[in-house]
Structures are given as structure tokens and as C-alpha cells.
Amino acid sequence: MTELISVPALWQGRCLCGDHTYEAYGIPDDPHLCSCQHCTRLSGAPAMAWVGFPRSAMKWTGREGEPTYFSTWPTLHRGSCQRCRTQLTSVADNSDMIMVTIFSLARGAELIPVGHSYRDEAMPWMTITLAPEPQRRT
Known part of the structure; x- marks a missing residue:
């Protein structure tokens, strides 16, 4: 049987310097790692860790508002x-x-990743333990 965990209703985040802060409401969706070429080059690491929220549940609260976007x-x-x-x-x-x-x-x-996108492109020395099933709210 999968163990149920408590998930906070409000998630808060920020960039390193604090210019961009945000709040996200609700249950996080699809926490996962990604080893695509874009993520590895952007991060300088073998993978980036992502989690989703509905756009309607996201609020930018910092003095700079939303971050600057660019197309990858x-x-x-x-x-x-x-x-x-x-x-x-x-x-x-x-x-x-x-x-x-x-x-x-x-x-x-x-948050424990439940998937790994572009796993076949991950570094061969990278060992990852994923959550057995999506996390659930209690």
C-alpha cells in the first residue's frame, strides 16, 4: 500500500536574490527530473527538477513580478x-x-520525483530513485 503524505495548500518560492517571489496553491503536479539538452545546459547539471501548478494557481508576489522569459x-x-x-x-x-x-x-x-524525462540522455553515472507512485494529499 502506498503511504499517503500531507501536502501543503500553499507553496512559496523565489529566485536566489529574492527579486522574484511567488506563491502556488494546491497539489503539485508531476514532480520530475529532466535530462534534456536544454535543461542540462541551462542548469549546468545532469538534470533539472520540475513540478507543475495550474497557471491560475500561481501568483508572482515579488517586487519584480514575473521573471523574464526566453524561448528554448x-x-x-x-x-x-x-x-x-x-x-x-x-x-x-x-x-x-x-x-x-x-x-x-x-x-x-x-517533493520526490515520480518520473525522469529524457532518462536515456542522462549521464550513465547518474543513479536515480523515483517515487513508486504519484504523491497524494491526505
Whole structure:
């Protein structure tokens, strides 16, 4: 039987320098790692960790508002802080979801990835333990 965990109703996050802060409400969707070429180059790491929230559940609360977006693919846009360069978001055209980097969340370490996109492109020395099933709210 899968163990149920408590999920906070409010998630808060920010960039490194604090110019961009946000609040996301509700149950996080699809916490996962990604080892695509875009994520590895943007992060300088073997994977980026992402989690989604409905766009309607996301509120930018910092003095700078939303981050600056740039396209990494014709239909995919990444948001980052122009001061500290923290990668914060990934948004696909026509999607109701916004992905945020898990570790921009104050409690991001509580989220366990349930998937690994582009796993076949991951470094061969990278060993990952994924959650057995999607996390559920108690």
C-alpha cells in the first residue's frame, strides 16, 4: 500500500536574490527530473527538477513580478531572474500548467520525483530513485 503524505495548500518560492517571489496553491503536479539538452545546459547539471501548478494557481508576489522569459524551443519558454540568473519556470504554449524548478520552492526538498524525462540522455553515472507512485494529499 502506498503511504499517503500531507501536502501543503500553499507553496512559496523565489529566485536566489529574492527579486522574484511567488506563491502556488494546491497539489503539485508531476514532480520530475529532466535530462534534456536544454535543461542540462541551462542548469549546468545532469538534470533539472520540475513540478507543475495550474497557471491560475500561481501568483508572482515579488517586487519584480514575473521573471523574464526566453524561448528554448518554438513552443517552450523559460523564465529566469535577470539579476541572479536563477532558472524558475518553464511554460509551454497553450498549456494551463506552469512548471517551476523544485528547488526554487522553500519546501521543494519534500517533493520526490515520480518520473525522469529524457532518462536515456542522462549521464550513465547518474543513479536515480523515483517515487513508486504519484504523491497524494491526505
